[in-house]
Amino acid sequence: MKSIADIKAIREKMQSQIILRDNPDNNEIRIVVGMATCGISAGARPVFNALVDEVAARKLTGVKVSRAGCLGMCKLEPIIEVFVPGKEKVTYVQVTPEKAKNIIANHIVNGNVCTEYLITNE
């Protein structure tokens, strides 16, 4: 038998999971991970998982993590792109799970682009 506190705890826990099922709206932030063969072999899967876990752990709403195919610069994979409504898209390259967590903290939560992970012209 559950107590009222137990029911509230189940609600909290489950809500972070079903947030994924909110219908997409135009104001949400989208994080897209390149997950073609090149991306996966460069380690996109742990990056993707880190992003999903971090979004869930911080209970962020209006942020969706999804996959995409090859973004074209296979040597710079894993690549992720961040789309914030009303702003230009930001492309991060050679992302690791640690970098992914920093991107969530700095860029998504605080709005500061992590310039050190950006693509350069060199």
Place this chain on the structure above:
Amino acid sequence: MFRNHILVCGGTGCTSNNSAKIHEEFERILKEKELDKDVQVIRTGCFGLCAVGPVIIVYPEGAFYSGVRVEDVAEIVSEHIMKGRIVTRLLHEEKADVAVKALSETNFYKKQTRVALRNCGVIDPENIDEYIAHDGYQALIKVLTEMKPQEVIDVITKSGLRGRGGAGFPTGRKWQFAYQQPGDEKYVCCNADEGDPGAFMDRSVLEGDPHAVLEAMTIAGYAIGSHQGYIYCRAEYPIAVERCKIAIKQAREYGLLGKNILDTGFDFDIDIRLGAGAFVCGEETALMTSIEGNRGEPRPRPPFPAVKGLFGKPSILNNVETYANIAQIILKGADWFASMGTEKSKGTKVFALGGKITNTGLVEIPMGTTLREVIDDIGGGVPNGKKFKAAQTGGPSGGCIPAEHFDIPIDYDNLISIGSMMGSGGMIVMDEDNCMVDIAKFFLEFTVDESCGKCTPCRIGNRRLLEYLNKITNGTATLEDLDDMEKLCHYIKDNSLCGLGQTAPNPVLSTLRYFRDEYVAHITEKRCPAGVCKKLITYQITDACKGCTRCARTCPVEAISGAVRQKHVIDTKKCIKCGACLESCKFGAIIKK
């Protein structure tokens, strides 16, 4: 954490379209590709768009795939799940070539307001945790810890909620009567004996969100002082019954049903009783008699069930959809609910759209939405360029709404004023090819079949009424018969024991009111204007016939003769008017008169 959620519709419509196999195939392929830890596959309740089933939604993108077949599953996994590429060819197309990505973007959804159906097609109905995540059982906690029974009843009364089973009795008042009765043995019943042909709202709520009904019944039990509830569900709803059983089991495990609920000292339990599919058992006294284990027959009222109901004790009976609104009203307040709808009909109503309509399915609209919006905007209009003739609401107890009332705001009182009724929410759309006499006959055949036989006006009267209708469709009736028939209708309405008989003549009266000319055409001209009544139509071959012999070969009774490259002839004596020849002719040489 799951990265993707795949929601497969598990309503009866999609299940009969193989959605269970699709679900299994997803699980099999995901396991094979070792994605089963990353992707969650859920079988939900009805999404509403039954016409294009089986439907599935893949999140986080919200991609809405319709008409999915088992063979498509591998492609969805390899393309969408693994590579993030939406399978555009499977996206639902609302108009030709305009693919819609998300369900919420369809016209079908935009004008809907989902209260009773809020969790249908959103949660896994077999997982109590998902219901809890969507604020499930929060209303029960609020009621048990913060409110007195009278306060609960006051909120429901103030919200203006009226019974969704059809008659529209104020729910709060019903609860108040039962609350005021002395004694601590009272019962809470749920009417899930949805019997109207073409109605499937209650089934869909039980299939898609069974816990919402359990929670509301427990709240009702607390409000009126009852400790036992019964869900009376027809046995023809196996999926609904199964999910209800699972839900009751889970609620008991969580201590949300049973003794000392959530340690508040309140006891309440719910059991399911299966009905054998008798229409009369949807009537409250017959339903309670059936729960008691007796033959399902109604009895005269008063005493009303609130005074003397199940097992002779004070009882309330509410419809599934009524219950599905309760928890939301408690959580969001009476004012929130009363802000939707019209002056005397608050909130929303679920309709099951069927018949000649593009988007066959389940819709929920605020009261006061016009019929035009429901049929044209949400329902997608009448298919094949045909003209709308009438919509039938209220099932065998209701009536027709003709095209002249297309802009009427739908609520309880408006529908009654034009000779129909809200009913439980079946809405059958008819076009120019439907004969209204035939429609009236269809519903009357149903009620004659379902009459329990206890009272004479219903048992004999309706049968006599049906005989008149048969005479009319056979072309043997006179105009006097028409007048006698109308008198008989009123006699049956005035003298029958229960709602079944009292409303059985309604389809006849309402079609007489709006389509009397069709009745007269059958009688005086021996003609069925819509070309439906077989006794009054003949098939003929015109000079456009090329003598291809195709019709003669198609005819199942060999009624067509003629030599090759010569005009053929139909022997009207042999013809059974099946229409197969008309469909087979490539030259449009066969006409129906």
